[in-house]
Amino acid sequence: MCQVGEDYGDPAPEGPPPPRPGHELKCVKCKEGLPVVVIRAGDAFCRDCFRAFYIHKFRAVLGKNRLIFPGEKVLLAWSGGPSSSSMVWQVLEGLGRDSAKRLRFVPGVVYVDEGAACGQSWKDRARTLADVKLILQTVGFPWHTVALEEVFALPPSVLRCSAQEPVGTMGNYKVAVDSFLQQEHMLGAEGVGGSPNSTQGEEQLGQPCTQDPQHPAGPPPADQTEALSRLFDSVKTLTAKEELLQTLRTHLILHVARTHGYSKVMTGDSCTRLAIKLMTSLALGRGAFLAWDTGFSDERHGDVVVVRPMREHTLKEVAFYNRLFAVPSVFTPAIDTKAPEKASIHRLMEGFLLRLQAQFPSTVSTVYRTSEKLVKAPRDGCAAGPRCLLCMCLLDVDTADSATAFGAQTQDCSQMRPPTPPAEAPTVPCCSTEVGRVQNCFRGTKPCGREDSRARVIEQLCYSCRVNMKDVPSLDPLPPYILAEAQLRSQRYGLAPRLGECWRGPSRRWPPWGKVPRVWLPPRASPEIQEYLVESSDDDVHTGGSGAWGPPEQEGKDGQAACD
Amino acid sequence: MPAPQCASCHAARAALRRPRSGQALCGACFCTAFEAEVLHTVLAGRLLPPGAVVAVGASGGKDSTVLAHVLRELTPRLGVSLRLVAVDEGIGGYRDAALAAGGGRRRAGTSRSPSWPTQTSSGAGRWTPTAGTGRSRACCTFCGVLRRRALEEGARLVGATHIVTGHNADDMAETVLMNFLRGDAGRLARGGGLGSRGEGGALPRCRPLQLASQKEVVLYAHFRRLDYFSEECVYAPEAFRGHARHLLKLLEAARPAQQQLGRAGLGPLTPPDQSFYLEIRNSGHLDTFWIGLPPNPSSVRSSPSPQ
Numbered sequence: 043m044c045q046v047g048e049d050y051g052d053p054a055p056e057g058p059p060p061p062r063p064g065h066e067l068k069c070v071k072c073k074e075g076l077p078v079v080v081i082r083a084g085d086a087f088c089r090d091c092f093r094a095f096y097i098h099k100f101r102a103v104l105g106k107n108r109l110i111f112p113g114e115k116v117l118l119a120w121s122g123g124p125s126s127s128s129m130v131w132q133v134l135e136g137l138g139r140d141s142a143k144r145l146r147f148v149p150g151v152v153y154v155d156e157g158a159a160c161g162q163s164w165k166d167r168a169r170t171l172a173d174v175k176l177i178l179q180t181v182g183f184p185w186h187t188v189a190l191e192e193v194f195a196l197p198p199s200v201l202r203c204s205a206q207e208p209v210g211t212m213g214n215y216k217v218a219v220d221s222f223l224q225q226e227h228m229l230g231a232e233g234v235g236g237s238p239n240s241t242q243g244e245e246q247l248g249q250p251c252t253q254d255p256q257h258p259a260g261p262p263p264a265d266q267t268e269a270l271s272r273l274f275d276s277v278k279t280l281t282a283k284e285e286l287l288q289t290l291r292t293h294l295i296l297h298v299a300r301t302h303g304y305s306k307v308m309t310g311d312s313c314t315r316l317a318i319k320l321m322t323s324l325a326l327g328r329g330a331f332l333a334w335d336t337g338f339s340d341e342r343h344g345d346v347v348v349v350r351p352m353r354e355h356t357l358k359e360v361a362f363y364n365r366l367f368a369v370p371s372v373f374t375p376a377i378d379t380k381a382p383e384k385a386s387i388h389r390l391m392e393g394f395l396l397r398l399q400a401q402f403p404s405t406v407s408t409v410y411r412t413s414e415k416l417v418k419a420p421r422d423g424c425a426a427g428p429r430c431l432l433c434m435c436l437l438d439v440d441t442a443d444s445a446t447a448f449g450a451q452t453q454d455c456s457q458m459r460p461p462t463p464p465a466e467a468p469t470v471p472c473c474s475t476e477v478g479r480v481q482n483c484f485r486g487t488k489p490c491g492r493e494d495s496r497a498r499v500i501e502q503l504c505y506s507c508r509v510n511m512k513d514v515p516s517l518d519p520l521p522p523y524i525l526a527e528a529q530l531r532s533q534r535y536g537l538a539p540r541l542g543e544c545w546r547g548p549s550r551r552w553p554p555w556g557k558v559p560r561v562w563l564p565p566r567a568s569p570e571i572q573e574y575l576v577e578s579s580d581d582d583v584h585t586g587g588s589g590a591w592g593p594p595e596q597e598g599k600d601g602q603a604a605c606d
Numbered sequence: 607m608p609a610p611q612c613a614s615c616h617a618a619r620a621a622l623r624r625p626r627s628g629q630a631l632c633g634a635c636f637c638t639a640f641e642a643e644v645l646h647t648v649l650a651g652r653l654l655p656p657g658a659v660v661a662v663g664a665s666g667g668k669d670s671t672v673l674a675h676v677l678r679e680l681t682p683r684l685g686v687s688l689r690l691v692a693v694d695e696g697i698g699g700y701r702d703a704a705l706a707a708g709g710g711r712r713r714a715g716t717s718r719s720p721s722w723p724t725q726t727s728s729g730a731g732r733w734t735p736t737a738g739t740g741r742s743r744a745c746c747t748f749c750g751v752l753r754r755r756a757l758e759e760g761a762r763l764v765g766a767t768h769i770v771t772g773h774n775a776d777d778m779a780e781t782v783l784m785n786f787l788r789g790d791a792g793r794l795a796r797g798g799g800l801g802s803r804g805e806g807g808a809l810p811r812c813r814p815l816q817l818a819s820q821k822e823v824v825l826y827a828h829f830r831r832l833d834y835f836s837e838e839c840v841y842a843p844e845a846f847r848g849h850a851r852h853l854l855k856l857l858e859a860a861r862p863a864q865q866q867l868g869r870a871g872l873g874p875l876t877p878p879d880q881s882f883y884l885e886i887r888n889s890g891h892l893d894t895f896w897i898g899l900p901p902n903p904s905s906v907r908s909s910p911s912p913q
Contacts, residue, residue, distance in 0.1 A: 279861070281860070281861065320786070321783070321786065321787075324782065324783065324786065325857050329782075384856070384859060384860055385860075386860065387857060387860055387861060390856050390857060390860050391853075391857075394852075394853050394856065398787065398849060405787060408787070408788065408789035409786060409787060409789065411789055412786055412789045412791060412794075415791050571622075571821060571824050571825050571828055574622045574623050574624070574625055574821065574825060575621060575622050576610065576619075576620050576621050576622055576623065576630060
């Protein structure tokens with residue numbers, strides 16, 4: 043029912059559920075093996091066919107998109123969770139000499155220790171790190187473990203995307219590969235030039251290449267840990283915390299990739315996770331960037347491209363594969379572990395989508411297919427516009443746009459305190475926000491400091507980042523590279539002149555066409571708007587009514603009038 | 607605690623707080639602000655040119671009642687004339703009371719406004735959703751399509767040049783979520799702008815209330831003492847939109863003013879000649895989603911999009 047084009051079948055049968063695949067059923071693929079797992083809506087696979095199916099999917103995704111060149115250095119972002127562990131394992135098996143059509147790139151693994159953001163003690167983190175190192179040594183690729191605290195040591199260049207020619211399409215793949223190999227040959231990069239055969243992952247023993255050479259295995263500097271805890275404690279909502287964590291993690295991985303010469307980063311987002319991410323991005327105001335957030339490749343950082351090879355595998359397949367073939371993984375509690383469902387938008391969306399999936403089994407794949415259809419290029423050369431400071435997407439906020447409500451919302455987002463009375467700014471009554479104050483500051487009438495720097499950062503963010511920053515009361519705990527880059531950009535480009543325009547809300551000058559008609563307050567208000575009415579003591583004067591209210595269309599919250 | 611003063615006129619005591627911004631306003635200023643916003647939407651989007659004859663899809667529910675009222679207030683400013691069109695889907699118990707109320711007279715709100723020319727058009731006679739198809743479960747899908755068709759016919763009968771409907775921001779956010787959940791790329795591509803320019807000879811349609819949240823619409827109706835009917839269709843519980851609505855309510859509880867975010871999640875709502883970042887390759891409407899569907903032989907974009 044929920045997929046367009048799907049034939050509307052008969053109403054769901056009320057009879058007994060279809061029989062489970064028992065020993066009388068055979069694998070649907072080879073028709074002879076004993077099925078061990080049911081994939082999708084009833085396809086039973088035997089162990090070998092399932093393995094072949096899984097591996098084939100991984101290779102097909104890489105092969106179809108043809109973005110990875112032979113001999114290229116690829117960084118695998120491993121979180122310890124099942125999807126990324128599976129991805130690392132697939133790469134390991136794919137590079138093996140005996141595998142058919144083996145993969146031909148040079149992998150490295152990065153693990154980001156986020157324990158400080160989740161409030162873990164150093165003892166727990168050390169224990170996890172020990173497990174992590176054990177697995178990484180088994181895998182054998184060059185690995186890097188970085189602590190999230192190292193964001194405080196990042197340079198502002200992380201936030202700049204270097205101009206990069208777009209990767210060629212299918213037809214130009216050979217050309218692109220040739221030019222890549224030529225480039226590498228000229229640079230004489232170690233381990234890549236010459237024959238790819240010499241760079242088998244297993245031959246290089248894992249050297250611990252941590253970011254901070256002075257502290258190879260001990261805890262990161264206490265002041266950095268404390269700064270990180272302070273930052274995350276200051277964020278008011280879990281949604282904003284998760285988004286901030288994601289942003290910082292991305293920047294850190296990007297930095298590791300750039301420092302060590304990796305040109306691609308692979309993340310282990312599975313089909314289910316991407317479907318949830320798509321819906322969450324919609325709800326967070328990132329609808330314009332869905333194609334980058336959930337597509338196969340994400341080139342907004344310029345020289346480093348993020349690819350998602352696991353995007354066709356559902357979480358169920360990943361879990362079964364890991365169990366059947368003993369893929370090692372490490373459990374690390376995340377920032378939203380054990381959080382109730384309503385705690386953040388991410389949790390909410392995850393719960394909703396998984397429940398809907400139980401009812402309509404094609405939900406996740408439908409959402410995923412929609413994400414496949416999203417095409418990236420914006421219209422008419424907008425690609426050269428300014429980019430968001432944090433997520434590096436094109437800025438999509440135009441405060442002078444047509445839609446009043448949107449403009450007002452944007453203005454509210456940049457509002458940090460309750461609006462001061464319009465008497466302070468008589469010419470522009472509604473502009474009693476940060477923006478207005480900053481404008482005044484530039485005319486030299488008022489001193490400003492903190493608000494100025496905050497406004498400077500906010501105006502360089504895209505819509506969804508602005509909304510997230512609304513939950514961050516003070517921007518001081520942010521890592522210095524963000525603040526430095528914001529300062530640099532604002533000095534270079536100046537404040538956008540469009541900020542001077544804003545929606546002129548109701549003021550003494552309205553309405554322009556006549557006087558305000560007199561309005562009687564109706565006798566009774568429906569429950570759903572009770573919470574917005576300030577006081578209703580005068581409303582009881584009028585009696586009776588047309589009685590045509592009817593049942594409210596949505597369950598209103600039982601109201602106390604919101605008087606705060 | 608003393609009641610706050612209205613934030614805009616500072617004369618009257620505040621009677622409500624706006625759902626989106628929390629601003630305290632008195633009833634009159636809120637209604638004025640609401641009307642101003644709708645006017646801005648219509649003007650900035652160039653939705654209703656002066657001289658247009660506008661058919662209002664008037665079902666008698668809160669959205670269309672408010673829409674009709676607001677447009678009536680704005681007609682001198684916009685220079686358009688209004689007609690009401692009501693559609694009878696033939697679903698028992700749904701529109702009976704609203705249509706029997708005389709199409710427009712009761713919805714005038716106050717007695718001083720004249721009754722407008724109204725037209726009731728039935729979608730293909732009095733059909734019931736189970737009659738033609740034998741399945742009652744999926745009738746919500748084509749009910750809307752047939753209703754639009756009936757609206758179109760009714761609008762032509764009264765000689766209209768534009769059609770307006772009362773969809774609010776909640777409706778639009780639900781539509782977007784629903785289309786993503788159903789994977790309806792075509793509708794996603796078409797539904798992005800502020801209205802449709804009327805493809806295939808259809809009348810141009812728009813939704814002036816598109817940026818007003820549902821709560822504000824109800825508040826407006828409350829303060830203007832507008833009557834409306836709010837019976838629910840008997841098939842509504844089976845509709846897929848219910849899931850999207852439920853999701854939106856959950857999101858709103860997690861983060862207020864969510865429907866604005868959900869709507870704005872598609873990118874800035876700019877006039878139709880500027881873009882979202884998603885577009886359908888084979889459609890003539892370049893103001894909506896970018897979605898790479900297989901090219902339609904009849905109209906193909908000349909520049910290839912990277913895949």
